[in-house]
Amino acid sequence: MKTVFHPSIKEVRLENILYALSDPIRLSVVQQLEERGEMTCGEFNCAEQKGKSTMTHHFKVLRDAGLIHTQVEGREHLTTLRRKELDSRFPGLLDSILSAAESVKIHAKPRRSSG
Amino acid sequence: MKTVFHPSIKEVRLENILYALSDPIRLSVVQQLEERGEMTCGEFNCAEQKGKSTMTHHFKVLRDAGLIHTQVEGREHLTTLRRKELDSRFPGLLDSILSAAESVKIHAKPRRSSG
DNA sequence: ATGATAGTTCTATTGTTTTAGAACAAACAG
DNA sequence: CTGTTTGTTCTAAAACAATAGAACTATCAT
Numbered sequence: 001m002k003t004v005f006h007p008s009i010k011e012v013r014l015e016n017i018l019y020a021l022s023d024p025i026r027l028s029v030v031q032q033l034e035e036r037g038e039m040t041c042g043e044f045n046c047a048e049q050k051g052k053s054t055m056t057h058h059f060k061v062l063r064d065a066g067l068i069h070t071q072v073e074g075r076e077h078l079t080t081l082r083r084k085e086l087d088s089r090f091p092g093l094l095d096s097i098l099s100a101a102e103s104v105k106i107h108a109k110p111r112r113s114s115g
Numbered sequence: 116m117k118t119v120f121h122p123s124i125k126e127v128r129l130e131n132i133l134y135a136l137s138d139p140i141r142l143s144v145v146q147q148l149e150e151r152g153e154m155t156c157g158e159f160n161c162a163e164q165k166g167k168s169t170m171t172h173h174f175k176v177l178r179d180a181g182l183i184h185t186q187v188e189g190r191e192h193l194t195t196l197r198r199k200e201l202d203s204r205f206p207g208l209l210d211s212i213l214s215a216a217e218s219v220k221i222h223a224k225p226r227r228s229s230g
Numbered sequence: 231a232t233g234a235t236a237g238t239t240c241t242a243t244t245g246t247t248t249t250a251g252a253a254c255a256a257a258c259a260g
Numbered sequence: 261c262t263g264t265t266t267g268t269t270c271t272a273a274a275a276c277a278a279t280a281g282a283a284c285t286a287t288c289a290t
Contacts, residue, residue, distance in 0.1 A: 023248090190235065253270080
């Protein structure tokens with residue numbers, strides 16, 4: 001079972017959060033996670049238009065910034081938003097960014113299993 | 116009297132705001148404006164360590180993102196935060212970013228005229 | 231006019247980011 | 261074992277961003 005680097009919540013830097021979310025793809029990833037809760041890499045809208053290695057890169061930026069958590073489960077990588085931790089570290093920040101982003105929201109793909 | 120480009124508030128994009136504030140110097144500029152209200156370029160802390168042209172560049176990024184307003188007054192350039200406009204466009208956003216940034220705050224230089 | 235001040239514009243260097251192709255690895259299905 | 265799925269790592273190209281030196285413009289003071 002492979003482990004992936006995640007910064008502890010107190011190591012998380014505001015600048016990195018803002019930078020990570022200044023990219024439309026990464027912002028969209030976070031929006032989709034907020035909507036859905038837990039997703040594999042392939043479930044994201046935008047995961048097909050963009051090459052796989054491009055998405056791997058973006059997930060790493062989000063992970064290093066402290067925004068998401070990745071857990072390896074079989075051959076899938078389950079991604080979640082570090083919502084509670086982030087809310088306690090930077091109260092109101094994610095709320096206001098996500099609500100500001102509502103207007104440009106791209107929704108997650110329908111669940112594979114429920115179709 | 117020279118005029119400088121400023122985007123209208125509805126043209127302001129969240130991504131550009133986040134990007135602009137993901138740089139420590141630019142975040143600090145915004146923090147100092149929040150604290151002080153109106154400043155000339157030279158009054159900013161960090162304006163001396165960094166070359167003048169570097170600061171000109173950062174002010175332009177902030178201006179293009181819609182965060183600041185620059186008004187030419189004699190040979191000085193008076194900079195203000197577009198606080199109210201931004202608050203109405205993205206409620207709570209600047210508040211939460213600035214309060215998240217409190218911990219890493221760098222204060223503005225003392226006023227020249229009051230020393 | 232001369233000089234100082236405030237800041238811009240031009241140009242260049244250096245470093246970082248985004249993107250993606252190709253080869254790879256690990257898990258699962260038959 | 262063979263093939264498919266899921267995603268990574270490696271490598272490289274192209275675009276972009278941060279920095280600053282030098283020359284410049286405009287204002288203000290003497």
